[in-house]
Amino acid sequence: MSSAGTLHGDAAARDPHIPPPTLDRPDDYLHAQSTLRSWFLTTDHKRIALLYLASITAFFVIGAVAAGFVRLALVVPDGAIMTNDTYNKAFTIHGVVMVWFFLIPSIPATFGNFLIPLMIGAKDLAFPKLNLTSWYVFMTGALFTLVAVVLGGVDTGWTFYAPLSTAFSNTWVLPALIGVTIVGFSSILTGLNFVVTIHTMRAPGMTWFRLPIFVWTHYATSLIFLLATPVITLALILLIAERAFHVGVFDPAYGGDPVLFQHLFWFYSHPAVYIMVLPGMGVISEIVPAFAQKKLFGYRFVAYAAIGLASVTFFVWGHHMFVNGQSDLASLAFSALSFAVAVPSAVKVYNWTATIHKGSLRLDTPMLYAMGYIGLFVLGGLTGLYLATLAINQHIHATYFVVAHFHYIMVGGTVLAFLGGLHFWWPKITGRMYSEPWGRISALFIFIGFNVTFFPQFILGYLGMPRRYATYPPEFQLLNVLSSAGSTILAAGYLFPMVYLVHSLWFGRRAPGNPWDAKGLEWETASPPPPHNFAGVPRVPKVPYDYPIQAQETGRQHT
Amino acid sequence: MSAEFIGANPAEPVGVTRAGHFATDAQQRHAATFGMWAWLLTELLLFAGLFLTALILRLLHPEAVQAAAGHLKFWIGAANTVVLLCSSLTMSAAIELSRLGWQRMMVGCLLATASLGALFLMLKGYEYHADYEEQMMPFLARRPYALAEQPATRLFVNLYYVATALHALHLFTGIAILLGLTWKASRPGFLQRHQNWIEVYGLYWHFIDLIWIIAFPVLYVVNR
Amino acid sequence: MRTFLALLALLAVNVALGATRPFEQVWLVELGVVAVMAAIIVLVSMEVRREPPLVRLFAGVGFFWAAILFGMTLTDYLAR
Structure with missing residues (x-):
């Protein structure tokens, strides 16, 4: 309820090197210092979050342009619009950039970095300089990958399977591999920082079961960062050695086994998709209670489900390899365990739904994204069960069914959660309100555009259209054209926020400390927050999600 | 309430300077140690992939792997293991001395540790040279390969190079950081301000030793 | 010693x-x-014996996770 910070701040806590604030230069973290040096050498987790936000937005645009190429090519069945090589490069660049340079860092490196210290009542992360280092490492990895793109691209697919990537592809595989290897370290450093911070820097009274679910999901994500990423680092190192020196362990011509690469690759890459999913679940878990003004249903179940997801996800990677020659025993084991991993996700969905039930709903932009997320994530998740079924997988592996499945989760899920979170916390981060009508229009464009783009792909996959092919049988053209048309609506939906959010930075209404009447320590400080987050030691609420509606089993409401 | 940096109590011979975002010295020490263990966790999984590859190669090509392992320089590998164990001893000594506040002896032990690490790298270089002379570098396309009549041996031999090179890279980086740390640690007042850096670094050094303790048998011993 | x-x-x-x-x-x-x-x-x-339970857990979990990697991969190679 306080407005944008006191004018003179807490004199004792103020850094003596920074001049005292004046009427037209407030003392929040955005305005306290304005030199380039103070941004590019910052150790303030909030500024680092914005550095990441700018970078991942740029990479999102690059990845989206690559997707535009793919959808453009698929408008005609005979591949007349671009060469097969160009097409292969387009989907590879789309995948590599979107997975490693947008989706994986998106929510953790922006909202995680910004919010975790605020949510736990700390002044910063445990290792602020390491945090800045992680951004520079991220940009170094990006540089190598962009060099590969600019020099001419890569055509192996984002999965870099051997022996295509090591022995046959004559595109710029090496710089791309080096770039992805480097960017992995950025994730590891972020995950390490989060884990140590959440364990050691909670404010007095902030016990584990008073933490927001956003923190729980980021903790779980960080465990995956630490446990999974090194294995793909090793896989990529072996791939680099194989390509540069013909080491041979993945090359059948030397007696090696390409499936071994796939084991090492997917040991990371399956948990990686949960790196992409869990933070979004954390965002939804914050938005839904706020816009239902109702306590999150089943808090402990949702918290345990996050840890459950992060654990069971490590046991299912072979479901990407059912048709690749692995043993039947392995396929059986991985299939059964893949059914198990759906359970914690379902638990979360039930709890969000139960939270919405009999809540006092406001359908502002963040809530529109959250509800879109829940529906689309369920569709994407359920189709995962089809893919996990051995007999069905034989027919839909490497078809557009898979493509639709993961886009429902990555875009319908994670991207919607990212955008929902961006709108939810925009007032906190920038001190400004965005235009609510434009927010809702964009959400609608994105929801409609998304479904028109990707639902036809489920049908195409069911009918047998393979993925990563530049040409297809002519009878599939209608669905492909429909999908490509949908992508233009989706693109418009992405463009609108880039305009109205930037516009709000100068012309938006100034935001109060808590514009949504939400619960959580981040809403107890000014919008934008002061550099050290809180004016004093924050008072930790005894109960998380202490919203006006605390529904009991009988449905009676307490106000 | 508090200034940005809180100096250690001058009455204490060893301590840490608390950074502004930590509430207590104990919190800062715990975070640093825990952070190092989180990092070592990732390093363990990195090398685990290599050991898995070695195991898979053994399952796929048992005779070839055995033949290849027989050509590795067993005694240099064993000597290098002794060298690293000695270096861990000197590192442990340095940690104990840092706790006692005996700065000069601690610096001596740190330098001894770095020297032993360098000795390992020199022996490794000698070993690689001998491998080159004996035509045991199948990844060099222009050079003949001693075991060419058993093509699958190349896989294990090449894996040996990847594994030992990755370990050597970690050791080299470790020595470089150690030298930098030793320089800072020799300055007056270091142990009052940053004593726990020695302990946290020591964990990393012991870990590099641990990886070699596993790598030496996996590569040189069990496949003979 | x-x-x-x-x-x-x-x-x-x-x-x-x-x-x-x-x-x-x-x-x-x-x-x-x-x-x-x-x-x-x-x-x-x-010195893991002397560390608090949290550090002991993290010291051990890496080995356990490596065991998952080994174990599940071996379900493939040992049963081919």
């Missing part, structure tokens, strides 16, 4: 076994010796 001597002694055992190869399944013994050496380094040299 005792730790150092114990590790040296275990290494000598493995070197002797490796040099002489007394029986076919000696690799089992050798890997067992490695496990003991690793445990000594982690528990004693790296």
Whole structure:
């Protein structure tokens, strides 16, 4: 309820090197210092979050342009619009950039970095300089990958399977591999920082079961960062050695086994998709209670489900390899365990739904994204069960069914959660309100555009259209054209926020400390927050999600 | 309430300077140690992939792997293991001395540790040279390969190079950081301000030793 | 110092076994010796015995997770 910070701040806590604030230069973290040096050498987790936000937005645009190429090519069945090589490069660049340079860092490196210290009542992360280092490492990895793109691209697919990537592809595989290897370290450093911070820097009274679910999901994500990423680092190192020196362990011509690469690759890459999913679940878990003004249903179940997801996800990677020659025993084991991993996700969905039930709903932009997320994530998740079924997988592996499945989760899920979170916390981060009508229009464009783009792909996959092919049988053209048309609506939906959010930075209404009447320590400080987050030691609420509606089993409401 | 940096109590011979975002010295020490263990966790999984590859190669090509392992320089590998164990001893000594506040002896032990690490790298270089002379570098396309009549041996031999090179890279980086740390640690007042850096670094050094303790048998011993 | 001597002694055992190869399944013994050496380094040299439970957990979980990697991959290679 306080407005944008006191004018003179807490004199004792103020850094003596920074001049005292004046009427037209407030003392929040955005305005306290304005030199380039103070941004590019910052150790303030909030500024680092914005550095990441700018970078991942740029990479999102690059990845989206690559997707535009793919959808453009698929408008005609005979591949007349671009060469097969160009097409292969387009989907590879789309995948590599979107997975490693947008989706994986998106929510953790922006909202995680910004919010975790605020949510736990700390002044910063445990290792602020390491945090800045992680951004520079991220940009170094990006540089190598962009060099590969600019020099001419890569055509192996984002999965870099051997022996295509090591022995046959004559595109710029090496710089791309080096770039992805480097960017992995950025994730590891972020995950390490989060884990140590959440364990050691909670404010007095902030016990584990008073933490927001956003923190729980980021903790779980960080465990995956630490446990999974090194294995793909090793896989990529072996791939680099194989390509540069013909080491041979993945090359059948030397007696090696390409499936071994796939084991090492997917040991990371399956948990990686949960790196992409869990933070979004954390965002939804914050938005839904706020816009239902109702306590999150089943808090402990949702918290345990996050840890459950992060654990069971490590046991299912072979479901990407059912048709690749692995043993039947392995396929059986991985299939059964893949059914198990759906359970914690379902638990979360039930709890969000139960939270919405009999809540006092406001359908502002963040809530529109959250509800879109829940529906689309369920569709994407359920189709995962089809893919996990051995007999069905034989027919839909490497078809557009898979493509639709993961886009429902990555875009319908994670991207919607990212955008929902961006709108939810925009007032906190920038001190400004965005235009609510434009927010809702964009959400609608994105929801409609998304479904028109990707639902036809489920049908195409069911009918047998393979993925990563530049040409297809002519009878599939209608669905492909429909999908490509949908992508233009989706693109418009992405463009609108880039305009109205930037516009709000100068012309938006100034935001109060808590514009949504939400619960959580981040809403107890000014919008934008002061550099050290809180004016004093924050008072930790005894109960998380202490919203006006605390529904009991009988449905009676307490106000 | 508090200034940005809180100096250690001058009455204490060893301590840490608390950074502004930590509430207590104990919190800062715990975070640093825990952070190092989180990092070592990732390093363990990195090398685990290599050991898995070695195991898979053994399952796929048992005779070839055995033949290849027989050509590795067993005694240099064993000597290098002794060298690293000695270096861990000197590192442990340095940690104990840092706790006692005996700065000069601690610096001596740190330098001894770095020297032993360098000795390992020199022996490794000698070993690689001998491998080159004996035509045991199948990844060099222009050079003949001693075991060419058993093509699958190349896989294990090449894996040996990847594994030992990755370990050597970690050791080299470790020595470089150690030298930098030793320089800072020799300055007056270091142990009052940053004593726990020695302990946290020591964990990393012991870990590099641990990886070699596993790598030496996996590569040189069990496949003979 | 005792730790150092114990590790040296275990290494000598493995070197002797490796040099002489007394029986076919000696690799089992050798890997067992490695496990003991690793445990000594982690528990004693790296002082994990004296650390709080959280650090002990993280010291151990890496080995457990590596076991998942090994175990599930072996369901493929051992059953082909």
